[in-house]
Amino acid sequence: MTIPGQQAPSDGPEALLTVDGLVKHFPITKGLLRRQVGAVQAVDGLTFDVRTGETLGVVGESGCGKSTMGRLITRLLEPTGGRVTFRGKDISHLGVAGMRPLRRDIQMIFQDPYSSLNPRHTVGTIVGAPFKLQGITPEGGVKKEVQRLLELVGLSPEHYNRYPHEFSGGQRQRIGIARALALKPKLVVADEPVSALDVSIQAQVVNLLDDLQDELGLTYVIIAHDLSVIRHVSDRIAVMYLGKLVELTDRTSLYAKPMHPYTKALLSAVPVPDPKRRTKRERILLKGDVPSPISPPSGCRFHTRCWKATDVCKAQEPPLLALEPGHQVACHHPENAPEAAAAGAAGG
Amino acid sequence: MTTAAAPSPASGPASGPGEPPTAFLDVRDLRIHFPTDDGLVKSVDGLSFQLEKGRTLGIVGESGSGKSVTSLGIMGLHTVGQYGRGKARISGEIWLDGKELMSADPDEVRRLRGREMAMIFQDPLSAMHPYFTIGHQIVEAYRVHHSDAGKKTARKRAVELLDRVGIPQPDRRVDDYPHQFSGGMRQRAMIAMALVNNPELLIADEPTTALDVTVQAQILDLIRDLQKEFGSAVIVITHDLGVVAELADDILVMYGGRCVERGPAEQLFSAPRHPYTWGLLGSMPRIDREQTERLIPVKGSPPSLINIPSGCAFNPRCPYADVPAGGITRTERPELRLVTGAAGGPGGGQHWSACHMAEEERTRIWTEEIAPKL
Numbered sequence: 158m159t160i161p162g163q164q165a166p167s168d169g170p171e172a173l174l175t176v177d178g179l180v181k182h183f184p185i186t187k188g189l190l191r192r193q194v195g196a197v198q199a200v201d202g203l204t205f206d207v208r209t210g211e212t213l214g215v216v217g218e219s220g221c222g223k224s225t226m227g228r229l230i231t232r233l234l235e236p237t238g239g240r241v242t243f244r245g246k247d248i249s250h251l252g253v254a255g256m257r258p259l260r261r262d263i264q265m266i267f268q269d270p271y272s273s274l275n276p277r278h279t280v281g282t283i284v285g286a287p288f289k290l291q292g293i294t295p296e297g298g299v300k301k302e303v304q305r306l307l308e309l310v311g312l313s314p315e316h317y318n319r320y321p322h323e324f325s326g327g328q329r330q331r332i333g334i335a336r337a338l339a340l341k342p343k344l345v346v347a348d349e350p351v352s353a354l355d356v357s358i359q360a361q362v363v364n365l366l367d368d369l370q371d372e373l374g375l376t377y378v379i380i381a382h383d384l385s386v387i388r389h390v391s392d393r394i395a396v397m398y399l400g401k402l403v404e405l406t407d408r409t410s411l412y413a414k415p416m417h418p419y420t421k422a423l424l425s426a427v428p429v430p431d432p433k434r435r436t437k438r439e440r441i442l443l444k445g446d447v448p449s450p451i452s453p454p455s456g457c458r459f460h461t462r463c464w465k466a467t468d469v470c471k472a473q474e475p476p477l478l479a480l481e482p483g484h485q486v487a488c489h490h491p492e493n494a495p496e497a498a499a500a501g502a503a504g505g
Numbered sequence: 506m507t508t509a510a511a512p513s514p515a516s517g518p519a520s521g522p523g524e525p526p527t528a529f530l531d532v533r534d535l536r537i538h539f540p541t542d543d544g545l546v547k548s549v550d551g552l553s554f555q556l557e558k559g560r561t562l563g564i565v566g567e568s569g570s571g572k573s574v575t576s577l578g579i580m581g582l583h584t585v586g587q588y589g590r591g592k593a594r595i596s597g598e599i600w601l602d603g604k605e606l607m608s609a610d611p612d613e614v615r616r617l618r619g620r621e622m623a624m625i626f627q628d629p630l631s632a633m634h635p636y637f638t639i640g641h642q643i644v645e646a647y648r649v650h651h652s653d654a655g656k657k658t659a660r661k662r663a664v665e666l667l668d669r670v671g672i673p674q675p676d677r678r679v680d681d682y683p684h685q686f687s688g689g690m691r692q693r694a695m696i697a698m699a700l701v702n703n704p705e706l707l708i709a710d711e712p713t714t715a716l717d718v719t720v721q722a723q724i725l726d727l728i729r730d731l732q733k734e735f736g737s738a739v740i741v742i743t744h745d746l747g748v749v750a751e752l753a754d755d756i757l758v759m760y761g762g763r764c765v766e767r768g769p770a771e772q773l774f775s776a777p778r779h780p781y782t783w784g785l786l787g788s789m790p791r792i793d794r795e796q797t798e799r800l801i802p803v804k805g806s807p808p809s810l811i812n813i814p815s816g817c818a819f820n821p822r823c824p825y826a827d828v829p830a831g832g833i834t835r836t837e838r839p840e841l842r843l844v845t846g847a848a849g850g851p852g853g854g855q856h857w858s859a860c861h862m863a864e865e866e867r868t869r870i871w872t873e874e875i876a877p878k879l
Contacts, residue, residue: 218718389791423719426719432753446688
């Protein structure tokens with residue numbers, strides 16, 4: 158039972174984006190009458206905020222709803238329930254026209270640099286499209302501005318008239334970044350921005366995102382499955398499992414002392430590039446696969462794979478509580494927790 | 506000296522052509538080229554390595570470095586021919602357990618494939634036939650090589666292997682179709698299929714790339730256990746340095762179709778001697794330590810295999826290309842040379858590296874400039 162008021166962790170800088178009890182269910186229909194027979198509970202009650210100037214990393218396995226979450230906060234999807242507030246304005250159910258002025262402030266970088274760029278448009282048209290759609294003429298004209306953006310992301314202004322197929326994967330991702338930055342957004346949501354790239358190129362793009370944040374004062378929500386990348390880029394990290402937030406805290410405490418068993422297992426499963434540590438490491442092997450989000454397990458959704466699960470986990474859903482200042486966990490039997498807080502969480 | 510057709514004695518720890526093999530798997534000067542409309546794609550261009558039974562070799566490289574083409578080449582899965590599109594031109598020698606495969610009769614290679622050497626592919630959904638049950642496919646793989654085995658024996662063997670790779674209720678799941686399995690289970694089933702004939706060489710091409718972290722950990726554990734049990738030689742091909750660090754005894758780093766560095770895993774991570782390996786290590790965000798510094802990426806992008814840069818293939822991206830005097834990096838290909846400062850690792854693994862820079866210089870750069878920043 159989540160009580161939204163209980164967990165407004167608005168310490169520190171103001172929140173740019175607030176998400177409260179966000180739900181997205183995709184209906185499953187059947188038959189001629191398209192009768193609804195069930196729903197994929199992709200996102201099921203998320204509450205968090207994104208603070209101005211920070212990078213929030215969202216991590217989880219496939220099917221945990223992290224991409225759906227990204228599409229909900231950029232309002233590419235309409236939430237089934239809950240609220241998304243951007244700079245004090247409720248945007249959860251705004252229509253296309255209502256969202257249009259806000260599109261300037263919220264932009265997205267996509268995973269696949271091959272399918273996210275129109276192959277029949279030149280780079281100039283692609284990066285210049287936001288100006289056309291918003292009816293803005295930047296100082297010095299669109300062409301000049303686009304060339305400035307290309308330079309900003311490390312491409313050459315001469316690439317203006319080229320087509321996407323003439324570029325490598327890393328360069329295409331830079332084009333996508335230039336497009337996202339064209340209108341000087343406040344919030345950039347990046348969904349797996351580097352997972353399609355080779356290691357050496359991945360590092361170039363990670364550094365570029367870093368520099369741009371410093372230079373333009375951007376706020377990022379970076380969604381990724383790679384815990385090493387998330388550790389490198391994020392200030393705070395949210396861990397998702399089957400549509401729920403299981404842990405939300407700053408980078409240092411998440412990696413130093415994860416409280417949720419799932420986070421702990423996830424961290425221990427990442428292969429460490431150091432052969433000397435292969436034998437010394439304690440590894441938690443989770444059984445089986447992630448259950449289907451169509452009929453998620455009762456109570457705590459992780460109880461089917463958790464080695465600490467008890468009866469209370471099957472019956473009751475653990476609320477997301479701040480067991481330590483700035484460290485929220487949704488678990489009945491948290492690890493590394495202060496004694497009193499753990500007892501409180503177990504008692505419900 | 507440019508690349509000669511015959512391997513020079515300095516081209517690595519290979520024995521001369523025609524000589525008997527020195528190891529269980531002995532690949533010598535392997536070249537796999539594909540003629541295309543745009544030019545000759547030199548996917549693999551002079552690769553030599555050895556592998557003993559019971560050991561695991563990790564082949565690391567970025568996309569287009571030739572690692573998958575190498576594995577298909579060893580398995581004899583390229584369409585070979587001198588002319589025509591899509592046909593590979595292959596030269597070199599591949600010795601497996603005392604037999605030379607390149608000059609062998611295709612039927613002979615077919616008999617070995619699946620029985621003595623088997624492969625685990627990256628995407629189990631496309632590597633399995635959607636129309637037949639998992640059991641049917643494993644039974645087929647078994648009976649091709651055991652023509653005397655009855656249906657019942659083969660089925661028993663399939664159930665036994667599914668059980669061994671950790672499929673719950675194997676006697677029931679053996680009749681399921683691939684789409685009824687989850688990604689991790691399909692990968693397990695494919696491992697079962699590869700192991701059904703107790704192969705002595707197992708090639709795993711990106712075995713965990715399509716899987717989630719927690720499932721990846723399960724599969725890596727399984728591969729490690731099975732190797733201990735079966736004692737086969739394993740080649741793991743991956744772009745993920747974390748995965749090789751978990752599995753491999755020896756590591757071979759590929760760049761532009763060639764081996765740039767090779768050695769025992771520990772040494773390659775603790776004392777690499779090639780600027781490209783440094784670049785890979787510097788590009789990688791680390792999960793096991795606090796990292797406030799920026800990543801140190803390799804500039805530029807991997808080379809086109811049609812126009813591999815002359816001289817050292819890495820020279821356009823190498824920050825130290827100017828260190829050896831006289832522009833030698835642009836004119837001469839560096840050969841693999843033994844890293845003398847390094848002691849042989851356990852199992853006699855030697856450390857080889859292909860770089861024009863003097864070894865002392867590289868040791869200095871690594872210890873003073875690169876290692877402290879990682």
